[in-house]
Amino acid sequence: TQLLEQSPQFLSIQEGENLTVYCNSSSVFSSLQWYRQEPGEGPVLLVTVVTGGEVKKLKRLTFQFGDARKDSSLHITAAQPGDTGLYLCAGHRGDGNKLVFGAGTILRVKS
Amino acid sequence: DVKVTQSSRYLVKRTGEKVFLECVQDMDHENMFWYRQDPGLGLRLIYFSYDVKMKEKGDIPEGYSVSREKKERFSLILESASTNQTSMYLCASRGRREAFFGQGTRLTVV
Numbered sequence: 001t002q003l004l005e006q007s008p009q010f011l012s013i014q015e016g017e018n019l020t021v022y023c024n025s026s027s028v029f030s031s032l033q034w035y036r037q038e039p040g041e042g043p044v045l046l047v048t049v050v051t052g053g054e055v056k057k058l059k060r061l062t063f064q065f066g067d068a069r070k071d072s073s074l075h076i077t078a079a080q081p082g083d084t085g086l087y088l089c090a091g092h093r094g095d096g097n098k099l100v101f102g103a104g105t106i107l108r109v110k111s
Numbered sequence: 112d113v114k115v116t117q118s119s120r121y122l123v124k125r126t127g128e129k130v131f132l133e134c135v136q137d138m139d140h141e142n143m144f145w146y147r148q149d150p151g152l153g154l155r156l157i158y159f160s161y162d163v164k165m166k167e168k169g170d171i172p173e174g175y176s177v178s179r180e181k182k183e184r185f186s187l188i189l190e191s192a193s194t195n196q197t198s199m200y201l202c203a204s205r206g207r208r209e210a211f212f213g214q215g216t217r218l219t220v221v
Contacts, residue, residue, distance in 0.1 A: 009151075031208045042115070042201050042212030043154075050208075088153070092208055097142050097161045098169070099203070099210050103153035 003027060004089055006102035014110055016078050021105045023089035024071045030092055032072045034063055037086040037104075079109045113138050115204050117213035124220050130189040132216050134202030142205040143185035145169075145177065147198040148215075154201065160185055192220045 005024045013019055023032065031050045035043035047056050049065035049072060056063045060083075062075040076083055089102045118133035136143065142161050146154040146169075156169030160179040174196060178186040189196055197220045203210040 033209055035212075040120075040215070040217070042203075042215045043210075045209050045211065048208050090154075090210070097159060097167075097205075098156060099144065099205060100156070101146075101154040103151060 003100045004091055004102035006087075006089055006105050008105060009103065010106045010108075012108045012110065013079055015081060017109075019076050019079060019107070021074045021076075021087055021107070022071070023073070023102055025091065026070065027091075027093060028069050030069070032065055032069075033090045033092075033099075034072070034074055035088040035090060037088060043086075043088055076107075079107075081109045081111045083107060084109050113204075113211050115202060115211050115213040117200075117202050117216050119216050120214060122216060122218045124189075124192050124218065126193060126220055128189075128192050128220075130192050130218070130220075132187040132189075132200055132202075132218070134185045134187070134204075134213055135183050136185075136204035136211070137183065138204055138206065138211065139182065140204040140206050141182070143179065144203040144205065144210065145175075145185065145187045146201045146203065147171070148201055149198050157187065192218075194220050196220050 033048045034046045037043040047063045052067045052069045054065045060077045064073045086104045088104045115136045144159040145157045158177040160166045176188045200216045202213040
């Protein structure tokens with residue numbers, strides 16, 4: 001069982017559509033990160049959220065941290081083919097040095 | 112630019128061979144990690160190190176060992192490679208929160 005559950009696992013959409021990816025847990029995290037990974041490469045950090053209720057924007061990407069710091073979401077507006085990739089959420093629980101990952105959401109944006 | 116460098120992008124090894132995967136970071140981070148990534152399973156933590164010569168088992172340490180003789184270098188060792196260790200291996204270095212990853216090593220054991 002994953003400590004961080006991501007949904008959906010796969011998403012295939014048309015260019016210009018909006019989408020939301022979810023990252024949920026029953027545990028509280030001191031911070032959550034979102035990464036994007038392209039095939040054959042390592043994950044690249046997109047954002048870190050720390051405060052419950054926090055919202056961060058990165059161009060067309062909006063990240064939200066739940067009030068209870070147990071969940072997070074990533075919303076992409078007007079998706080582009082360049083957004084295609086694997087999106088991973090990761091959390092640090094603050095009770096040690098481990099960083100745990102969700103299984104990821106594979107996003108494919110078709111032109 | 113921060114940098115985490117893994118020694119090989121692709122490796123093909125035979126069953127029973129001893130395999131070394133090397134990782135170097137230039138950020139003076141204390142924490143370093145080895146993950147393996149398999150379809151549908153996400154990133155699973157093999158081992159991590161929070162200081163030189165210090166290591167802790169992750170979630171799937173069986174069949175692996177690690178070495179951290181210098182702060183910037185963290186090595187993953189497969190003592191006797193098996194086909195079920197065919198995977199993508201990712202090294203990461205972490206500061207206070209965020210992790211920075213290497214480009215990954217695609218290991219195939221035949």
